[in-house]
Amino acid sequence: MRRGFLSDLFTGVAVKRLTLVETISEKSNQHEFQGSKPLRHLLGDDDRKGIPTRFLRLSGEQDAMAEDGFMSWSNVRKNKPRAPEYHLYYSTNAVTERMQVDDALFIALCRDGSLLAIVTPAESTVQNQLLWLFGLHEQPMFAFTFQPIADANDAELDFVARYILDELGIAPEEPDAGALDALIEPFGLTFPTTRVLSDLARASLRDISARDDPDHALVAWMDREEQLFRRLERRIVAERIAGGFVTPDGADVDGFLSFSLSVQNRRKARAGQALENHLEAIFVAHGIQHRRGAATENRARPDFLFPGPMQYRDPGFPPERLTMLGAKSTAKDRWRQVLSEADRIADKHLLTLEPGISEHQTHEMRAKHLQLVVPTRLHATYRPAQQGWLIDLAGFLALVRARQGAAGALSNTGGR
Incomplete structure (x- = not known):
């Protein structure tokens, strides 16, 4: 199915690191960004007043902020016998008030002529994701860099790109919505269980082989399930909104807020369950002995334990033949939960679908003996210094297979 391209949404982007004079503080009341040639490539040479602008600050899992405002683009030397000098003025808002020196500004x-201004902490995960999305290969400098969204820099809106756009609150239209609607038609206005939707996602992609390419299969299956879920969610949410949020006393604000929260929580919970479902299908396809959600110490339950709980609890079973895998669609700060889930296993593994995790976090993971497992498609979103350390799903399967083979013929009692 055709997914669209980034150029369907944007025509270009400019990025820089913020300087003191560009941030709002006691030392600066200049609410503007110095114009430059890269900004002229983005905005042109004509003055533009009151450009509708969505301001975003993205710092972490629970630290996001959005404000609607405006920017104005002006040549302050217009009609003067001197070289043009452009300034980009911005409206003060909650996002701009939190800008710090060295933050990255995108x-x-x-396409509609409006602007999206995104502020992220320097060298953060979100910054890395945006650099990859917009085809920028260098870290931001104090001067603007311009990148047109075209040709080699025009990313296809696949699973990885849509993951990042979702962080920005952007939901591109599905070009093949009709085909997706036909697949979910039997569900009507009811969510099926996650396992049922996972099974449907895999069944609808019959040309995908987990045996031949497990990394591609995992991303393709997750992508398809996300498509199916979002189409069904759109139907169900639209029906609920059409019914209104009204009580005998007036507008049901609490009911609306509760419903909105339930939508967000369902998305997060189902994404994690879907990832485990598809990983389990891959382990079965490869004949990997495993147990999902087996208990270890202190009621901890790693997502996957290899070969299984019987071997884990056997003090005579070599610990170097044991493996555990945490599975998190987004790692963020929750990756530390994995560290206490299997005391017998010194070196742990975590599979995630999160693109471009910061070097600071991956350095900490390495120090904590946690190996990151990332599907091959996502490796390019990481910095070159990180990529050599990452392993893909095929590499993880080879590791587990070697450990299970070296342990000899194991009983199926502790596995699937």
Whole structure:
């Protein structure tokens, strides 16, 4: 199915690191960014007043902020016999008030002429994700860099790109919505269990082989399930909104907020369950002995234990033949939960679908003896210094297979 391209949403982007004079503080009341040639490539040479702008600050899992405002692009030397000097003025808001020196600023020109201004902490995961999305290969400098969204820099809106756009609150239309709607038609206005939807996602992609390419299979299956879920969610949510949020006393604000929260929580919970479902299907396809959600110490339950709980609890079973895998669709700060889930296993593994995790976090993972497992498709979103350390799903399967083979013929009692 065709997924669209980034150029369907944006025409170009400019990025820089913020300087003191560009941030709002006691030392600066200049609410502007110095114009430059890269900004002229983005915005042109004509003055533009009151450009509708969505300001975003993205720092972490629970630290996001959005404000609607405006920017104005002006040549302050217009009609003067001197070289043009452009300034980009911005409206003060909650996002701009939190800007700090060295933060990364991305200004993207949307297809409708509006702007998207995104502020992220320097060298953060979100910054890495945006650099990859917009095809920028260097870390931001104090001067703007311009990147047109075209040709080699025009990313296809696949699973990885849509993951990042979702962080920005952007949900591109599905070009093949009709085909997806036909698949979910039997569910009507009811969510099936996650396992049922996972089974449907895999069944609808019959040309995908987990045996031949487990990394591609995992991403393709997750992508398809996300498509199916979002289409069904759109139907169900639209029906609920059409019914209104009204009580005999007036608008049901609490009911609306509760419903909105339930939508967000369902998305997060189902994504994690779907990832485990598809990983389990891959382990079965490869004949890997495993147990999902087996108890270890202190009621901890790693997502996957290899070969299984019987071997884990056997003090005579070599610990170097044991493996555990945490599975988190987004690692963020929750990856530390994995560290206490299997005391007998010194070196732990975590599979995630999160692109471009910061070097600071991956350095900490290495120090904690946690190996990150990332599908091959996502490796390019990481910095070159990180990529040599990552392993893909095929590499993880080879590791587990070697350990299970070296342990001899194991009983199926502790596995699947």
